[in-house]
Amino acid sequence: MPDHPSRRPPKRVHLAAQLPSVQHTTVWSDPRSGSQIAFDSFERLARTAERGKFDFFFLSEGLRLREHKGRLHDLDVVGRPESLTVLSALSAVTSRIGLAATVNSTFNEPYEVARRLATLDHLSGGRAAWNVVTSWDAFTGENFRRGGFLDEADRYTRAAEFLHAARALWDSWRPGDVRADAAGGTFTRADAGRFSYRGRHFDIAGRFATPRPPQGHPVVIQAGDSPQGREFAAADADVIFSRHSDLAGGRAFYRDVKGRLAKYGRTPDELKIIPSVTYALGDTPAEAAEHAAEIARAQVGPQTALMLLEALWGRDLSGYDPDGPLPDVEPLPDAVVTRGHTQFRAGRAETVRRWRESAEARGLSIRELAIEFAGRPDFVGTPRQVADAINEFVQTDAADGFIFVPHLTPGGLDDLVDRVVPLLQEMGVHRADYTGPTLRDHLGLNAPREPREPGGPREPREPRVLRADSLQEETP
Amino acid sequence: MTHLHLAVALDGAGWHPAAWREPDARPEELFTARHWAGLVREAERGLLDFVTFEDALGLQSAAFHRPDTRTDQVRGRLDAVLLAAALAPLTSHIGLVPTTNVTHTEPFHLATGIASLDHASLGRAGWRPQITSRAADAAHFGRRTTPQLTDADVLDSELIAARLRELFDEAHEVVEAVRRLWDSWEDDAEIRDAATGRFIDRDRLHHVDFAGAHFAVRGPSITPRPPQGQPLVTVLAHASTPYELAAAGADLVYLTPHSRADATARLDALAAATAARPRPLLRPLKVFADLVVFLDDRPGRAAARKRRLDDLDGAAYTSDAEVFTGTPGELADLLLDWREAGLDGYRLRPGALPHDLTAITTGLVPELRRRAAFRTAYTADTLRGLLHLPRPANRYASAGRR
Numbered sequence: 001m002p003d004h005p006s007r008r009p010p011k012r013v014h015l016a017a018q019l020p021s022v023q024h025t026t027v028w029s030d031p032r033s034g035s036q037i038a039f040d041s042f043e044r045l046a047r048t049a050e051r052g053k054f055d056f057f058f059l060s061e062g063l064r065l066r067e068h069k070g071r072l073h074d075l076d077v078v079g080r081p082e083s084l085t086v087l088s089a090l091s092a093v094t095s096r097i098g099l100a101a102t103v104n105s106t107f108n109e110p111y112e113v114a115r116r117l118a119t120l121d122h123l124s125g126g127r128a129a130w131n132v133v134t135s136w137d138a139f140t141g142e143n144f145r146r147g148g149f150l151d152e153a154d155r156y157t158r159a160a161e162f163l164h165a166a167r168a169l170w171d172s173w174r175p176g177d178v179r180a181d182a183a184g185g186t187f188t189r190a191d192a193g194r195f196s197y198r199g200r201h202f203d204i205a206g207r208f209a210t211p212r213p214p215q216g217h218p219v220v221i222q223a224g225d226s227p228q229g230r231e232f233a234a235a236d237a238d239v240i241f242s243r244h245s246d247l248a249g250g251r252a253f254y255r256d257v258k259g260r261l262a263k264y265g266r267t268p269d270e271l272k273i274i275p276s277v278t279y280a281l282g283d284t285p286a287e288a289a290e291h292a293a294e295i296a297r298a299q300v301g302p303q304t305a306l307m308l309l310e311a312l313w314g315r316d317l318s319g320y321d322p323d324g325p326l327p328d329v330e331p332l333p334d335a336v337v338t339r340g341h342t343q344f345r346a347g348r349a350e351t352v353r354r355w356r357e358s359a360e361a362r363g364l365s366i367r368e369l370a371i372e373f374a375g376r377p378d379f380v381g382t383p384r385q386v387a388d389a390i391n392e393f394v395q396t397d398a399a400d401g402f403i404f405v406p407h408l409t410p411g412g413l414d415d416l417v418d419r420v421v422p423l424l425q426e427m428g429v430h431r432a433d434y435t436g437p438t439l440r441d442h443l444g445l446n447a448p449r450e451p452r453e454p455g456g457p458r459e460p461r462e463p464r465v466l467r468a469d470s471l472q473e474e475t476p
Numbered sequence: 477m478t479h480l481h482l483a484v485a486l487d488g489a490g491w492h493p494a495a496w497r498e499p500d501a502r503p504e505e506l507f508t509a510r511h512w513a514g515l516v517r518e519a520e521r522g523l524l525d526f527v528t529f530e531d532a533l534g535l536q537s538a539a540f541h542r543p544d545t546r547t548d549q550v551r552g553r554l555d556a557v558l559l560a561a562a563l564a565p566l567t568s569h570i571g572l573v574p575t576t577n578v579t580h581t582e583p584f585h586l587a588t589g590i591a592s593l594d595h596a597s598l599g600r601a602g603w604r605p606q607i608t609s610r611a612a613d614a615a616h617f618g619r620r621t622t623p624q625l626t627d628a629d630v631l632d633s634e635l636i637a638a639r640l641r642e643l644f645d646e647a648h649e650v651v652e653a654v655r656r657l658w659d660s661w662e663d664d665a666e667i668r669d670a671a672t673g674r675f676i677d678r679d680r681l682h683h684v685d686f687a688g689a690h691f692a693v694r695g696p697s698i699t700p701r702p703p704q705g706q707p708l709v710t711v712l713a714h715a716s717t718p719y720e721l722a723a724a725g726a727d728l729v730y731l732t733p734h735s736r737a738d739a740t741a742r743l744d745a746l747a748a749a750t751a752a753r754p755r756p757l758l759r760p761l762k763v764f765a766d767l768v769v770f771l772d773d774r775p776g777r778a779a780a781r782k783r784r785l786d787d788l789d790g791a792a793y794t795s796d797a798e799v800f801t802g803t804p805g806e807l808a809d810l811l812l813d814w815r816e817a818g819l820d821g822y823r824l825r826p827g828a829l830p831h832d833l834t835a836i837t838t839g840l841v842p843e844l845r846r847r848a849a850f851r852t853a854y855t856a857d858t859l860r861g862l863l864h865l866p867r868p869a870n871r872y873a874s875a876g877r878r
């Protein structure tokens with residue numbers, strides 16, 4: 001808890017929304033469930049989030065369809081458009097909400113990604129964000145020209161270089177480089193767009209083809225959770241969205257990540273921690289709990305429960321009854337039966353041990369256990385309870401806000417926006433209307449520094465001395 | 477008389493390098509959605525078949541083959557696929573055809589981007605794959621080098637094509653890989669079968685296993701098969717090598733004839749390239765001719781306008797395509813004459829925007845209608861539909877059913 005909560009003005013809660021991505025949490029069997037690919041669905045969700053004055057609308061990315069036991073995985077919602085393309089289309093039917101695309105740094109090149117993000121920023125009038133993800137595996141690599149893959153150890157060095165190269169490209173046009181002086185006959189500054197960037201992964205030079213975007217630099221989001229991922233976020237990201245759903249875990253994560261900023265010369269409020277969460281609402285606590293249980297049963301059917309277990313056990317378990325006890329066979333800790341997702345990459349044996357303990361202590365079946373660990377919504381309650389819980393997480397520094405992932409497409413955000421958002425507005429922790437045009441405005445982030453030398457490298461920042469209590473002083 | 481097809485090619489403030497200095501140009505808005513929305517809506521008011529958007533992975537240059545340092549011409553562009561996507565919700569019938577580079581860009585990303593444009597526009601996406609002819613652009617990626625054309629090379633499109641042969645071969649592969657990825661989901665792959673818990677039928681999704689000389693792609697796509705099945709693939713071709721690319725992979729080709737006789741000659745060369753290549757999955761190739769147009773109602777005025785712009789730019793504007801100056805009536809005469817060579821339509825490149833676009837939609841189009849040579853209403857919702865092209869069958873469909 002903060003030392004003097006009463007003396008601190010309440011922090012503002014950052015709200016964002018995500019179209020449910022490719023995983024088992026989307027309930028497609030519900031009759032209200034619409035298309036995961038039709039533009040209408042994206043439009044409906046983004047406009048609902050904008051109606052709730054959310055900071056941004058977020059799309060995740062996967063570059064290879066998952067395979068389970070050597071075959072395409074057929075239980076989850078699968079099939080999605082390319083993020084930046086659909087977000088560009090959304091820029092035409094929304095006016096304020098930020099538009100955040102997940103784009104991998106291993107299977108792309110800085111020149112193109114910087115250009116596409118700058119384009120989205122231009123088209124949307126300064127609403128673009130980039131979630132930098134770092135999948136590096138050979139399985140995904142099989143879809144790409146560069147083929148192959150990276151050593152895991154290199155994924156964040158490439159990501160950091162990629163981001164620095166992208167910033168060099170954005171900085172290669174200074175504000176005002178588009179002169180458009182028809183009478184004088186000068187369209188641009190002579191050297192506009194000239195850049196060079198040299199690192200271990202990239203050695204590139206030339207002229208960048210797209211003028212400086214309205215935000216200067218689109219907002220940068222980071223998702224990985226390893227120590228390297230946290231360091232990358234502390235050095236270079238504006239938002240981090242890794243998920244830690246209980247208060248204690250959230251606070252520890254918050255403290256850890258915000259504590260890493262000082263050595264990069266950054267203050268804690270320069271990085272917003274906005275984890276993604278799921279939720280279930282009801283008129284009464286009992287109704288909400290029943291709703292949550294229904295959602296979980298729909299999310300984790302018998303086949304999905306077995307699949308989750310097989311992914312964790314690293315072996316075929318098709319002989320086991322999903323409604324029976326956990327398998328009596330031991331997991332094969334190094335075997336990979338599910339390719340294309342990172343869920344159990346770290347600590348599989350430890351996870352299995354926890355699952356076993358939990359099942360034995362509470363007499364849970366395979367499916368009940370899978371629901372317990374993979375299907376339970378994070379926030380469950382009446383709108384008042386959920387609004388209070390969101391606010392408690394934020395005011396006690398377990399998060400700066402949340403990315404809400406509905407279990408239904410495209411109507412799944414309606415109840416949140418209609419019933420919870422007004423309460424947060426009443427509490428004075430969520431805006432009644434947007435106060436600025438850009439995503440940086442919504443997030444309370446400063447404009448990036450203007451480049452001094454055209455196309456030159458980013459200046460190293462002088463570390464600033466922080467007071468010991470600066471974490472506590474974080475205010476909007 | 478059957479109707480002509482008409483497209484417009486949009487780029488910056490128009491194709492004349494000094495067009496941005498015209499009094500009705502708004503050069504400070506070139507990088508805003510508003511500028512482009514105004515133009516594409518105007519083209520749709522004229523019931524045109526489609527608009528194309530130019531693009532490249534380097535800054536524009538007055539020289540074909542190398543960068544320059546001029547500051548008096550438009551420099552800078554938006555990514556054409558994203559630009560087209562932003563215009564999709566603002567329009568309802570007109571086709572949207574972005575240009576993309578195929579030399580440095582991942583085929584997988586190209587396939588999902590164009591498929592997503594087709595989903596967002598409900599079946600109005602096209603694509604113009606283009607090789608990167610400027611060696612300097614390769615340094616923007618640092619992965620490979622591409623041939624540096626000389627001043628002598630660029631005098632002749634056959635010489636250019638010969639020097640860039642390998643890039644054209646690779647472009648063939650990119651188009652093929654992209655088309656396979658579009659087919660990698662059968663239309664009915666999403667089954668939502670509650671009884672078995674399966675969202676998709678995995679037998680109706682396909683690894684494309686494309687392995688060419690330049691790259692390999694495993695597949696399937698992450699994006700379901702787009703509404704048109706295969707978005708319209710269009711290729712600009714000036715020489716034998718690109719004719720082969722068009723013949724092998726395109727649905728529509730843009731030629732650049734300079735007279736009716738030249739149109740006949742180019743169509744013959746294209747026919748030879750097509751005859752040499754089976755097109756089992758493709759329909760007969762649609763052929764458009766490209767023209768740069770400066771249009772004004774009063775005779776002589778368009779030519780005078782072009783001369784004024786030439787003076788501003790310091791050189792007489794020329795192009796790979798024929799540059800037409802005249803009245804809408806004179807242009808209609810030309811279009812109807814040349815098409816006798818066997819053209820299906822034209823892609824007009826407005827010399828200056830919005831002037832020459834508005835002259836097309838409010839001058840040329842009514843003139844063609846008076847001659848019963850252009851549509852009076854949109855009668856199809858998809859780009860293929862507008863061009864009377866059927867929705868292609870999926871190459872994997874029968875295999876998937878076994």
Ligand SMILES: Cc1cc2nc3c(=O)[nH]c(=O)nc-3n(C[C@H](O)[C@H](O)[C@H](O)COP(=O)(O)O)c2cc1C
Nearest residue numbers: 060061102133134135223224225226229241242243
């Ligand atoms: C909350 C969260 C969301 C993620 N979303 C994506 C995604 O949409 N696409 C993707 O390719 N990787 C995604 N990742 C994977 C990360 O980018 C990263 O590759 C992975 O977590 C390994 O990095 P780490 O070791 O730092 O965690 C996500 C990771 C986390 C923790």
